[in-house]
Amino acid sequence: MTEARAPAPAPGTEPHPLRAVVLAGGLTFEREVSLSSGTQVWEELVRAGIDAEVRDADADLLPGLVAAPADAVFIALHGATGEDGALRAVLDLAGVPYVGSPAAACRLAWDKPAAKSVVRSAGLSTPDWVALPHSTFRELGAAAVLDLMVARLGLPLMVKPASGGSALGVQKVTRLEDLPAAMVSCFAYGDTVMVERFVEGTELALAVVDLGDGPQALPAVEIAPESGVFDYSSRYTPGLTEYHAPARLSDEVAARAAALAVQVHEELGLADLSRTDAIVAPDGEVHFLEVNVSPGLTETSMFPMAVEAAGHELGEVLAQLLARRAAAASR
Amino acid sequence: MNPSGQPGTHLTTGAHPHVVPRHPRLDPLADRYAARTHGMKTSEIRALFSVVSRPEVVSLAGGMPAVTALPLDAVGSMIGDLVSGMGAQTLQYGSGQGDPRLRERICDVMALEGITGASPSEVVVTVGSQQGLDLVTRVFCDPGDVILAEGPSYVGALGVFQASEARVRHVAMDDHGLIPEALEEALLDCRANGDRVKFLYTVPNFHNPAGVTLSEPRREAIVALAEKYDLLIIEDNPYGLLGFEHEPLRALRARNNQRVIYLGSFSKTFSPGLRVGWVLAPLAVREKLVLATEAQVLCPPSLTQYAVARYLDTQPWREQIKLFTELYRERRDATLESLSGLMPAGTAWTRPEGGFYVWLKLPHGLDAKLMQPRAVNAHVAYVPGIGFFADGNGREYMRLSYCYPEPDQIREGVRRLARVIEAELDLHSTFDRVDTGTFRAVRASGHEARSFDSGTIVGPANSDTYEDGRA
Numbered sequence: 001m002t003e004a005r006a007p008a009p010a011p012g013t014e015p016h017p018l019r020a021v022v023l024a025g026g027l028t029f030e031r032e033v034s035l036s037s038g039t040q041v042w043e044e045l046v047r048a049g050i051d052a053e054v055r056d057a058d059a060d061l062l063p064g065l066v067a068a069p070a071d072a073v074f075i076a077l078h079g080a081t082g083e084d085g086a087l088r089a090v091l092d093l094a095g096v097p098y099v100g101s102p103a104a105a106c107r108l109a110w111d112k113p114a115a116k117s118v119v120r121s122a123g124l125s126t127p128d129w130v131a132l133p134h135s136t137f138r139e140l141g142a143a144a145v146l147d148l149m150v151a152r153l154g155l156p157l158m159v160k161p162a163s164g165g166s167a168l169g170v171q172k173v174t175r176l177e178d179l180p181a182a183m184v185s186c187f188a189y190g191d192t193v194m195v196e197r198f199v200e201g202t203e204l205a206l207a208v209v210d211l212g213d214g215p216q217a218l219p220a221v222e223i224a225p226e227s228g229v230f231d232y233s234s235r236y237t238p239g240l241t242e243y244h245a246p247a248r249l250s251d252e253v254a255a256r257a258a259a260l261a262v263q264v265h266e267e268l269g270l271a272d273l274s275r276t277d278a279i280v281a282p283d284g285e286v287h288f289l290e291v292n293v294s295p296g297l298t299e300t301s302m303f304p305m306a307v308e309a310a311g312h313e314l315g316e317v318l319a320q321l322l323a324r325r326a327a328a329a330s331r
Numbered sequence: 332m333n334p335s336g337q338p339g340t341h342l343t344t345g346a347h348p349h350v351v352p353r354h355p356r357l358d359p360l361a362d363r364y365a366a367r368t369h370g371m372k373t374s375e376i377r378a379l380f381s382v383v384s385r386p387e388v389v390s391l392a393g394g395m396p397a398v399t400a401l402p403l404d405a406v407g408s409m410i411g412d413l414v415s416g417m418g419a420q421t422l423q424y425g426s427g428q429g430d431p432r433l434r435e436r437i438c439d440v441m442a443l444e445g446i447t448g449a450s451p452s453e454v455v456v457t458v459g460s461q462q463g464l465d466l467v468t469r470v471f472c473d474p475g476d477v478i479l480a481e482g483p484s485y486v487g488a489l490g491v492f493q494a495s496e497a498r499v500r501h502v503a504m505d506d507h508g509l510i511p512e513a514l515e516e517a518l519l520d521c522r523a524n525g526d527r528v529k530f531l532y533t534v535p536n537f538h539n540p541a542g543v544t545l546s547e548p549r550r551e552a553i554v555a556l557a558e559k560y561d562l563l564i565i566e567d568n569p570y571g572l573l574g575f576e577h578e579p580l581r582a583l584r585a586r587n588n589q590r591v592i593y594l595g596s597f598s599k600t601f602s603p604g605l606r607v608g609w610v611l612a613p614l615a616v617r618e619k620l621v622l623a624t625e626a627q628v629l630c631p632p633s634l635t636q637y638a639v640a641r642y643l644d645t646q647p648w649r650e651q652i653k654l655f656t657e658l659y660r661e662r663r664d665a666t667l668e669s670l671s672g673l674m675p676a677g678t679a680w681t682r683p684e685g686g687f688y689v690w691l692k693l694p695h696g697l698d699a700k701l702m703q704p705r706a707v708n709a710h711v712a713y714v715p716g717i718g719f720f721a722d723g724n725g726r727e728y729m730r731l732s733y734c735y736p737e738p739d740q741i742r743e744g745v746r747r748l749a750r751v752i753e754a755e756l757d758l759h760s761t762f763d764r765v766d767t768g769t770f771r772a773v774r775a776s777g778h779e780a781r782s783f784d785s786g787t788i789v790g791p792a793n794s795d796t797y798e799d800g801r802a
Contacts (some may be wrong), residue, residue: 011770025385027382027385027388027710029379029382029704030378030383030709031378031380031381031382031385032377032378032381033378035381051654056385104667134757134758134761137761137762138757138761140760142762142764142765142768143764143765143766143769146765146767146770147769147770147771147772150771150772151770151771151772155772165428166378168375168378169704170703176767176768176770176772176773177764177768179767180762180763180765180767181762183762184701184758184759184762184763185698185701187758188701188702188704188705188755188758189704189705210750212537215755230376231374232373232374232375233372233373233374235373236373237372237373238356238357238358238361239356239357239358239360239361239364240356240372241356241357242355242356243353243355243356243357245353252733275388299357300357305353308353
């Protein structure tokens with residue numbers, strides 16, 4: 001896909017208000033989060049003067065886009081289909097412009113172990129990991145494989161589904177005897193589990209936006225969950241987590257984190273917007289954890305906090321992204 | 332830190348005039364909430380239920396009555412007439428105790444289950460029987476008081492009890508309902524511990540979630556125990572008229588009108604959306620309930636009370652209940668036949684003779700809550716059993732509701748569920764026998780795995796990631 005470079009049309013020059021479809025919902029674990037993101041995006045776009053509507057990614061979507069074409073689509077779907085590139089590939093086939101990364105890049109970013117490989121190959125730091133399907137444990141014996149994992153990666157360990165967001169299925173395993181059960185519950189989310197070395201430090205959300213001048217990092221958001229673990233409840237219950245935007249980092253570490261996020265965005269071929277999750281270790285090193293091509297945009301999400309910390313209104317930023325995609329498509 | 336100082340950052344700085352700085356915890360009132368709100372968190376379980384609204388998913392989760400089987404046109408014109416012809420009454424405040432005409436009709440309904448001597452003056456109309464239970468609990472329970480309830484118990488009741496800061500002690504049940512011997516043991520235990528038991532909460536007919544019905548001999552035994560131990564019983568009976576096999580058994584309240592407070596509801600026999608239920612209580616209790624409900628809601632909604640009374644006066648409601656019952660029986664049969672044909676060995680379930688629910692026990696070691704993401708992926712939904720216990724038990728159980736989906740959908744849902752359980756069994760067979768005590772981390776350190784140095788294995792830096800070709 002060619003990167004769109006057209007600037008947003010000047011206000012008042014458009015023949016009609018930009019018509020946008022916000023995609024939200026979907027048929028994944030993250031449906032609720034997506035509906036919440038979609039509602040927030042819709043409100044922000046309407047406030048910014050966009051003629052926006054929210055639609056689910058269901059059997060009515062494609063006929064709906066034919067009957068009432070959108071100038072551009074904003075994908076607020078989280079989880080598979082919305083983030084794994086599949087839906088974007090269909091929108092490409094349909095010739096419908098959308099905000100965000102192209103299908104192939106999404107496919108790569110969606111696969112957390114694959115994305116980590118790319119990031120590490122680019123010289124960036126990411127905690128050691130191994131990702132395996134259930135069949136490997138069955139064939140080689142779970143005890144032998146888990147024994148090797150612990151020996152190589154140590155404890156604590158992070159056990160995560162190899163794809164997916166919102167911290168669903170993610171567990172920190174501190175005691176050896178909890179590891180088999182953690183594997184069992186994680187495999188309920190998908191066929192492949194990623195086990196990652198735990199890095200102690202400050203959790204950061206690093207938003208990146210490209211409004212036409214290349215990807216730019218927004219101020220880092222620092223995450224300090226009351227419980228110590230940034231799990232589903234800590235993410236979506238206001239009051240359970242303390243956020244600092246900008247993060248309380250030295251200028252040097254902040255610059256390094258920003259550079260890492262921009263480099264990740266570029267190395268993986270992402271477009272328009274992304275959110276990289278990272279950890280700053282006590283020695284100041286910034287470790288990449290994962291990147292989201294469809295970052296959460298709910299009332300408790302970090303991407304909107306970063307936009308605000310940069311002094312912008314979320315609706316205006318999203319409207320500019322939509323306008324760029326619409327303009328590129330109409331040329 | 333100035334964002335413009337970051338490399339590659341060209342966005343303008345300076346606060347936008349419309350941007351209001353956020354509180355760091357996103358909630359400036361975070362430190363002000365009552366202690367009892369601490370458990371009120373966004374939960375993964377709720378998030379997983381979100382997909383149930385999609386038609387691709389077979390939901391065996393929600394207990395939604397089949398309201399489309401009602402004569403909707405007739406009900407619609409009836410409600411329209413109530414507004415256009417009687418708006419002065421139906422759109423106005425009403426009595427805190429509830430509309431007198433409706434309370435008379437409620438006594439007629441209760442007579443079907445053997446409660447023949449009740450007076451309309453003993454009835455308090457409530458916003459669903461849920462509000463009735465809340466009122467009763469407020470009137471009787473102080474923080475720390477003990478409530479006895481079946482294990483499992485109705486999740487909505489446990490929520491009410493928790494809000495009142497009462498403690499729940501579960502009493503075992505089996506295929507014939509609450510076990511009297513277990514009840515007596517619980518009463519003696521509580522007495523020995525100095526715990527104050529305020530009441531027994533029970534759903535005797537087609538229990539939610541267990542699907543079982545309290546047998547006739549046990550009804551007598553439990554009422555006798557109430558006499559012996561000075562026990563108050565809260566009898567919650569929303570499903571009693573929805574039996575498939577026999578006429579309704581006599582209510583506990585019909586056997587003892589001083590020790591039993593009865594909760595009834597039109598949610599399953601007419602409409603849950605109207606939110607009309609009731610409490611039948613001795614006069615002294617009734618007085619307190621009326622004062623409590625006035626403090627809470629002033630009065631139950633007038634329009635829906637009139638709608639229920641008019642429905643009972645003008646529509647063939649007994650025939651409608653028969654129609655509902657036939658519909659649910661067919662769905663129950665589809666559920667039980669599918670379960671028998673498809674469930675893997677080691678799975679067990681109850682055989683309800685009425686109502687909405689089957690209570691299913693998973694093969695040993697499986698956890699219905701942890702299995703839920705797999706079920707969402709397979710497009711089938713159920714309610715994990717853990718929610719029906721106040722003490723963290725019930726992990727190996729789930730509630731299946733057959734009231735809402737059509738028989739074909741039920742069969743497909745059970746098929747999907749069986750595959751989910753089989754996949755989970757396969758997973759457990761891989762991981763359950765792992766003895767982490769033999770791991771080299773343990774051997775190396777002697778006791779503490781944490782102290783093991785992960786660098787002792789010789790090998791390349793870890794990048795030997797499994798790739799399945801998806802990238």
